Every structure is written in structure tokens, then in C-alpha cells.
Amino acid sequence: MNSSLARRACAAAVVLAATMAPAVAAQTDDSRGTQAGTAAPSDIGAKxxxxxERTVPHKLSFRGTTVGGxxxxDRDPCTGEYVAISDDRSMLQPSRFYTARIAVDGDGVDSVDFTGTHPLLQPDGSVYPALSTGGGKAVDPEEVRVDPRSCDYWWAQEGERPKSPDGTVIQPSIQFADRSGSYRGQxxxxxxxxxxxxxxxxxxNKAVEAITFGADGSVLTSAVEGPLLQDGPEPTLEHGAPVRVTQQSRNGEVLGQFAYPLEKIFTAPDGSSTYxxxxxxxxxxxxxxxxxxxLVLERTWVSGAGFKIRLFDATTRGATDVQHMDSLKGREIVPMRKKLVVDLDDISLSSVHNTEGMTWGPTLPNGEYTxxxxxxxxxxxxxxxxxxxLGIR
Incomplete structure (x- = not known):
């Protein structure tokens, strides 16, 4: 670690107290575009x-399936098309993914045309059963990425922690499949x-939901949706919480694990919902x-206020590797640094919905990423x- 990085790391070190309040109360200061109390790092800061935007017709029927969820x-580098995964837990039709042509350029989203769909298959070649009937064999698909080396599909499902102790546990998994959905490994x-x-x-419902390939496909990074139980409580109006981000090699070796500081809840619920x-x-x-x-997507829902979707530019550089820490409570660590890129409430969308997926699109002639x-x-x-x-620069 060089001396300037060491100084930043030292300045960012925090103690994760039992309430987790000091740990992840690193609020994004919108006036400076950086975490309060932290100098704006030069290695992050996308705009x-x-x-x-374009909206797909509700419950669009496509090849015998219901498009939704x-x-x-992810964008497929082999075809230029996109692949999208549905989180239908085989309740409407078998768990599945779709391929689509999405025309994106500097003028926006010109069209969305679905081109194919396939069920995700178990190792024995059968489709996944519905949660209500499948016991431990059911899945909850949440994320899909195209392997930049083989163009096969890697997909994450967050399993099921039952509400009662005698319920069936479904462990989360990151699987890979060929382009027809056939199981190839885990x-x-x-x-x-x-x-x-x-x-x-x-x-x-706070398990492995986010995955991404980096370093030309040699590193698979995953993020759990919420803090581990032993890491402390979930975010409140007063404080945020740490979410673990894990870097692994393609064979599963853990290369590093880091604490990402999830924002606190942005407003109080109005009492109109029991949720x-x-x-x-x-x-x-x-x-x-x-x-x-x-880029890290944070999605928040509050009754009466709806969804708040925020995108942050974050880095593991200088952050503490926490893979061997059973609990983060009371531990002195340096979390991932982050900086607000955009709040979807601020960019004149027609409405803000339950945004859960994102991918790089084509690069624009002016050099911007989409x-x-x-x-x-x-x-x-x-x-x-x-x-x-969005245009990202």
C-alpha cells in the first residue's frame, strides 16, 4: 500500500459497534458527492x-410464458443482445430467462424486442419445481451474467430461509448454464x-442476489443483499449497515471479502402498510x-414513499479484507469507499420502479458508457x- 493510500485507509477506519451505527453511517453528502468526513478519492466519481426509458407491456405473453419479474x-458480447432473468419461482411458468434486442443509443431506448426464452434446468435436466411443491429443490433466480470467455450464462439464486425453524432451507447458489439453460456447474x-x-x-430474502464478472472474466464478484445476521441489524432511519462483497476466482477460491456501507433508510413509513x-x-x-x-445499485422501498433507487461508484481499494471475520460487530475495519453517481428521483424519469438489474450497454461515439x-x-x-x-462518464 502506498503512503497516500495508507493515509486514506487510516482516515476511513471505523469501529463497527454493537448497534452498527458508526460502522456504516457514511452518508453520501450530495453537496460534495462523497461520504461525509471522507475526502473525495480520485479513483471513483462517475457521473x-x-x-x-421504455416500458414493456404488463404481463406480456411471449412463447407461452409471462414476461415479468x-x-x-446483462449484455451478451457474442451477439450484442441482452439476457434477462425472471424471478418467477416456477409459480407461473418454470424459472427462466429471456433474450432480447434492446436498441440503446445517445437518444435513448428505441425498442425492446424479445427474441427467445428458456427454462433454467436442474442437473438432471428437469425444470425447477415451484416453491410450494419443490421443497429444497426450488430456486429464487435473481441475477444473470454472460461469461466473457465462453458466453455461457452464470446465474445467482438466493434460496430460502424459512420463517419457521422446521421449514425447508434452500441454500443460495451461483450456477452456470449453457445458452439453452442446461446445468453446467456451480x-x-x-x-x-x-x-x-x-x-x-x-x-x-437478503442472500446472494448480485454477481458480476471482472478482470476479463477471471474474477466473479458477488454481493449479499443485506447484512449477515451476526454482522448486526439492518439499516434504520438512524444508521446504515455493512453488506459483504466477495471476490472469487472461477474455481471458487475467495480472493477477498469487503464491507460495503449500505445507506440508512431515507424516510419514515406512513403506516399504510404492515410491511x-x-x-x-x-x-x-x-x-x-x-x-x-x-457500480453498486441500492434499492429501497418505504410505504407511502415508494422506491428510492441510488447508484454508487465504489472501490475495494484500501478496504479491509473481512473474509476471516465471523462478525463485523466491534471490529475496526476500513469499509469500501463509495460516491453517489445518481438518484433516479433526480433525472426526470416518468416514474421510479423496483429497479434490480443493470448492465453495461454499447459505448457512445462521445466515449460515454451506456x-x-x-x-x-x-x-x-x-x-x-x-x-x-443512462450515459456514464
């Missing part, structure tokens, strides 16, 4: 502008990315030119499958 998307996950007994391991605020990291995307740098976002409509009339294109 974004809206190019355009799109919670992950990446071993670190032990702390599993659903464990008692007050340890992954929370319910509490919900926040987490549904997607992470490696920067094309820097394997330690990521970023393509997709929202998960949960197959609900109140939400939409929205494709948003």
Missing part, C-alpha cells in the same frame, strides 16, 4: 445522465454466504477498466417492467 440483465460459495442456524448467516421498509443491494457491476471498482437498468414488476399491476438507459 450519469438520463438517455431514455425481471431482476437481472461455484462454491464461502461459508458465510450460506443460511446457517440460529442468529447467523444470511437473512431471509417494514426494505433496502439492499440487488446488483453490482464491475468497472470495465478497474477490477477493484464497481448503462441499462431493468425493474422487477413482481407481476403486479402497481409496478412496471421499465428499461432505463
Amino acid at each position: 450519469a445522465r438520463l438517455l431514455g 425481471l431482476s437481472g440483465i 461455484l462454491p460459495l464461502p461459508p458465510n454466504n450460506e443460511i446457517l442456524g440460529g442468529d447467523r448467516g444470511l437473512r431471509r 417494514p421498509p426494505d433496502t439492499g443491494v440487488p446488483a453490482i457491476l464491475a468497472h470495465p477498466g478497474d477490477p477493484s471498482r464497481y 448503462l441499462v437498468l431493468v425493474s422487477d414488476d413482481n407481476f403486479s399491476e402497481d409496478l412496471a417492467t421499465q428499461i432505463v438507459a
Whole structure:
């Protein structure tokens, strides 16, 4: 570590107290575009502008399936098309993915045309059963990435932590499949990315939901959606929480694990729903030119206020490797540094929906990257499958 980096790391070190408040209360200071109390690092600081948006018809019928629940998307370098995964847990049709042509340029999203769909298959070649009937064999698909080396599909599913102790546990997994959805293998996950007994391991519906390839496909980075049970409580109005980001080789070796500081809840619920605020990291995307740098999507829902979708530029450079720390409470660590890129409330979208997936699109003639976002409509009339294109520089 060079001396300037060491000084930044020392300045950013925090103690994760039992309440987690000091650990991840690193709020984004919108006036400076950086975490409060932290100098703006030169290695992060992307900016974004809206190019355009397009909405897919609700419950569009395509080749005998219902298009919806799109919670992950990636651009296919072999075809220039896109692949999107549905989080339908085989309740409407078997768990599946779609391919699509999405025309994105400097003028926005010109069209979205679905070109194919395939079910995700188990090792024995069968489709995955519905959660209500499949027991431990059911899956909850959340993310898909195209292997930059083989153009096969890697996909993440967050499993199921049952509400009752006698329920069936479904462990999360990162699997890889060929382009027709046939099972080809599975990446071993670190032990702390599993659903464990008692007050340890992954929370319910807060498991492995985000994956991305970096370093030309030699590194697979994953992020859990929320803090591990032993790492402390989830974000509140007063404080944020740490989310573990893990870098692995293609054979599963853990190269590093880091604490990403998730923002606190942005506003109080209005009491119109029995559901509490919900926040987490549904997607992470490696920067094309820097394997330690990521775009991180934070999605928050609060009753009465709806969705807040924020995109951050973050880096593992200088952050503490926490892979051997069973709990982060009371530990002195340096978290990942991050800087706000855009809040979707601030860019004149027609509406902000349940955005859960993102991928790099084509590079524009002016050198800007394009970023393509997709929202998960949960197959609900109140939400939409929205494709948003941003220019990133």
C-alpha cells in the first residue's frame, strides 16, 4: 500500500459497534458527492445522465410464458443482445430467462424486442419445481451474467430461509448454464454466504442476489443483499449497515471479502402498510477498466414513499479484507469507499420502479458508457417492467 493510500485507509477506519451505527453511517453528502468526513478519492466519481426509458407491456405473453419479474440483465458480447432473468419461482411458468434486442443509443431506448426464452434446468435436466411443491429443490433466480470467455450464462439464486425453524432451507447458489439453460456447474460459495442456524448467516430474502464478472472474466464478484445476521441489524432511519462483497476466482477460491456501507433508510413509513421498509443491494457491476471498482445499485422501498433507487461508484481499494471475520460487530475495519453517481428521483424519469438489474450497454461515439437498468414488476399491476438507459462518464 502506498503512503497516500495508507493515509486514506487510516482516515476511513471505523469501529463497527454493537448497534452498527458508526460502522456504516457514511452518508453520501450530495453537496460534495462523497461520504461525509471522507475526502473525495480520485479513483471513483462517475457521473450519469438520463438517455431514455421504455416500458414493456404488463404481463406480456411471449412463447407461452409471462414476461415479468425481471431482476437481472446483462449484455451478451457474442451477439450484442441482452439476457434477462425472471424471478418467477416456477409459480407461473418454470424459472427462466429471456433474450432480447434492446436498441440503446445517445437518444435513448428505441425498442425492446424479445427474441427467445428458456427454462433454467436442474442437473438432471428437469425444470425447477415451484416453491410450494419443490421443497429444497426450488430456486429464487435473481441475477444473470454472460461469461466473457465462453458466453455461457452464470446465474445467482438466493434460496430460502424459512420463517419457521422446521421449514425447508434452500441454500443460495451461483450456477452456470449453457445458452439453452442446461446445468453446467456451480461455484462454491464461502461459508458465510450460506443460511446457517440460529442468529447467523444470511437473512431471509437478503442472500446472494448480485454477481458480476471482472478482470476479463477471471474474477466473479458477488454481493449479499443485506447484512449477515451476526454482522448486526439492518439499516434504520438512524444508521446504515455493512453488506459483504466477495471476490472469487472461477474455481471458487475467495480472493477477498469487503464491507460495503449500505445507506440508512431515507424516510419514515406512513403506516399504510404492515410491511417494514426494505433496502439492499440487488446488483453490482464491475468497472470495465478497474477490477477493484464497481457500480453498486441500492434499492429501497418505504410505504407511502415508494422506491428510492441510488447508484454508487465504489472501490475495494484500501478496504479491509473481512473474509476471516465471523462478525463485523466491534471490529475496526476500513469499509469500501463509495460516491453517489445518481438518484433516479433526480433525472426526470416518468416514474421510479423496483429497479434490480443493470448492465453495461454499447459505448457512445462521445466515449460515454451506456448503462441499462431493468425493474422487477413482481407481476403486479402497481409496478412496471421499465428499461432505463443512462450515459456514464
